[in-house]
Amino acid sequence: MAENFQPLSVGELKDSYDVVIIGSGGTGLAAAIQANELGMKVAVLEKEEELGGNTNRASSGMNAAETNVQLKHGVIDNVADFYHETYKDGGRLNDKDMLGYFVYHTAPAVDWLADHDIKLDDITVTGGMSKKRTHRPASMAPIGGFLVKSLLGVVAKENIPVFNNTKVTKLRQAADGRINGVEVKSGDLTKKVDAKAVILATGGFGASKEYIERFRPDLKDYKTTNQPGATGDGLKLAENVGAELMQMNLVQVHPTVQQDHPHVYLIGEAVRGEGAILVNAQGERFVNELNTRKIVSNAITALPEHSAYLIFDQGIRDRAKAIEFYDKTGLVVHGDTIEDLAQNLNMDSATLKATVNTWNQAVENHDDEQFHRTTGMDRGITKPGFFAIHIAPAIHYTMGGIHITPKTQVLDGNGDIIKGLFAAGEVAGGLHGNNRVGGNSIAETIVFGRQAGQQVTLYARGLK
CATH class of the missing domain: 3.50.50.60 (FAD/NAD(P)-binding domain)
Structure with a gap:
């Protein structure tokens, strides 16, 4: 960088x-x-x-x-x-x-x-x-x-x-x-x-297996979005001179992380902030996407697959430049239409189409009856092409x-x-x-x- x-x-x-x-x-x-x-x-x-x-x-x-x-x-x-x-x-x-x-x-x-x-x-x-x-x-x-x-x-x-x-x-x-x-x-x-x-x-x-296992053993098998150097060295230095550590069990899991490649990629919150939605493997929404990270992560983990898909269009892509990088890296699934995208995701196209239509109506009416989302609704998912990124929660922040x-x-x-x-x-x-x-x-x-x-x-x- x-x-x-x-x-x-x-x-x-x-x-x-x-x-x-x-x-x-x-x-x-x-x-x-x-x-x-x-x-x-x-x-x-x-x-x-x-x-x-x-x-x-x-x-x-x-x-x-x-x-x-x-x-x-x-x-x-x-x-x-x-x-x-x-x-x-x-x-x-x-x-x-x-x-x-x-x-x-x-x-x-x-x-x-x-x-x-x-x-x-x-x-x-x-x-x-x-x-x-x-x-x-x-x-x-x-x-x-x-x-x-x-x-x-x-x-x-x-x-x-x-x-x-x-x-x-x-x-x-x-x-x-x-x-x-x-x-x-x-x-x-x-x-x-x-x-x-x-x-x-x-x-x-x-990125410290040792500290995660010590304070949050339940997360020890989770992948991490952190760079390899995030191993808590400063904590060790401080502990050795008598400093107190606090709230060490409070570890944030980030909801939207692409994990299908050897390298883990965090998909930034701005993608949802600019209008993306989350759907399950059937193509249905299941959460207010811009609730706190804790709530969104727990909702994804509760799904049978423990993973979900971010769905967005070219209009959202234009507002979140990091998507260009995600696409170059091979993380983005494309479709010319919503039905086309659904097929590429092995989803029922009628279900995904209905989900997106309902969402676009919610954006138009400024009223998300399903999940009461109130932010990140400046634009619907209407402008071709249409895209998806497969995500799941990973350790993100301590x-x-x-x-x-x-x-x-x-x-x-x-x-x-x-x-x-x-x-x-x-x-x-x-x-x-x-x-x-x-x-x-x-x-x-x-x-x-x-x-x-x-x-x-x-x-x-x-x-x-």
């Missing part, structure tokens, strides 16, 4: 920085840019060859409320609604202070990106939200790759050093318990680096993680702050409750990445 950016090798790593940031996804890059612009000398360390982590795989967008972009699209929003919907969708298990900080800092985060010439000028909707809050580039490109590439452009311009193939093996602690550096390993080389503060931006544990304050300070088991250690993004728990809303994780990377960058600066300035 970051094809033109050249990371540095560990040989160029200096002995000392103000701030060491572990992880090069959206959170780590946002933290690095923010801290650097506040005068901190920073280094970003990434254990993988490829930069960007799971952020590369994000496809829908970045949620934010009361933005100028929304107003340009005629959407009048309210931050309080954003708060209450996210709280309800999270089973009211969200950390209220974190959630409050989050929703009120999403619009400034969109502005901050725009100040760096990273513009999210289009909007769509994701499950569990009543308004179009999901910001994305005007090209409608998947948000993740766009964001990583754009943030790395800023990093290059500001000469922020980023090191790949560099794994942090240990957080170093002073005699008084504060974190004052890291130990890293790259190939045969190991090195100690001093730092006034360390930010963990290492992502979740969605809501639990390191216990932090809204200032991204890491807490130990007694609720005391571990000085010099900060964490943000998916590695931290608490923000999302028991269900993360689509579009909130990218917003979290920027909002709390920036917050971590600001808080480490305040902390480092306070050190004599």
Whole structure:
């Protein structure tokens, strides 16, 4: 995703920085840019060859409320609604202070990106939200790759050093318990680096068999949408210095994942947000497609086949550019007509035709009598050609993680702050409750990445 950016090798790593940031996804890059612009000398360390982590795989967008972009699209929003919907969708298990900080800092985060010439000028909707809050580039490109590439452009311009193939093996602690550096390993080389503060931006544990088996053994055979590096390394580093982990059993299964190939492909929520429906093997709808991920996933798992089909037309395809990639990869079944599509899916064509007709009527009347869907109804399924993608739920996101304050300070088991250690993004728990809303994780990377960058600066300035 970051094809033109050249990371540095560990040989160029200096002995000392103000701030060491572990992880090069959206959170780590946002933290690095923010801290650097506040005068901190920073280094970003990434254990993988490829930069960007799971952020590369994000496809829908970045949620934010009361933005100028929304107003340009005629959407009048309210931050309080954003708060209450996210709280309800999270089973009211969200950390209220974190959630409050989050929703009120999403619009400034969109502005901050725009100040760096990273513009999210289009909007769509994701499950569990009543308004179009999901910001994305005007090209409608998947948000993740766009964001990583754009943030790395800023990093290059500001000469922020980023090191790949560099794994942090240990957080170093002073005699008084504060974190004052890291130990890293790259190939045969190991090195100690001093730092006034360390930010963990290492992502979740969605690809860790060990953590999934420890906290959610019922999911151990599920496939994952996560990149292979999402193994919970930051959690291990934090646990080893006494940090508390919270809500680790709260693991999100994403409803729409293509799993018929060796590589697993997440089909972004924007496809449903732009109007796609879900049908079972008989060609019938069975759920409000834009209910929370938890409810939609459970409905699919309850079907005899434990899988379903996304159905959409050319009009929806034009509004969700990621479909071009899915099609090139061979994930999309085509039909000239709905009947044609049904035959290619070995479905009864009369049933699928009736389902689509009923849905188109619901869109026209703004009334989904069957499943009471109220969003993602801007267009019906009427414009040839017609398409389907076979999907099933897979492990997607880990809501639990390191216990932090809204200032991204890491807490130990007694609720005391571990000085010099900060964490943000998916590695931290608490923000999302028991269900993360689509579009909130990218917003979290920027909002709390920036917050971590600001808080480490305040902390480092306070050190004599």
